[in-house]
Amino acid sequence: MVVTEARSEGAGALTFEEALARLEEVVRALEAGDRSLEESLALFQEGIELARLCQARLDEAEARIEKLLEIRDGAAVTEPFEPPGGQNP
Template sequence: MNQDLNIREDKSFEEAISQLEQIVSRLEKGDISLEESITNFQQGIELSRYCAAKLDEAEKKISILLQDEEGNLIEKDFEL
């Protein structure tokens, strides 16, 4: 992730979503400068990508792809 925008790899999904919501709120208010808006937008994009990656990671932990008898991939819920 982009360290210049202060996005840590160890940030939890919940922390990232909360930060993203704050950025969206600031951008929607429209009371910040253009430069601040661009910086917030860039950080929002990075957070969005981070959250998408975390969701993808979680989905991979929950699901396991298996092959059936015909060699087709089927999705099965992850079981401990």
């Protein structure tokens, strides 16, 4: 199996699904145990970055859902979600 590394500068452009799929590849590669120490460390670092990215995407989705479910005067109110840093997902 050939595993290519997603560099951190490009990882932010990944969707949740892409990041999760890559994270699963990284885990399988590490579990195989056939990599050198340096390769394993690089994969581990990439895995940590991908896990953080996935968590950030989940946190953003949760915040959007909370906004959608907000109730005012007995009616659900929606508001545009502004993530930290002002970038729209």
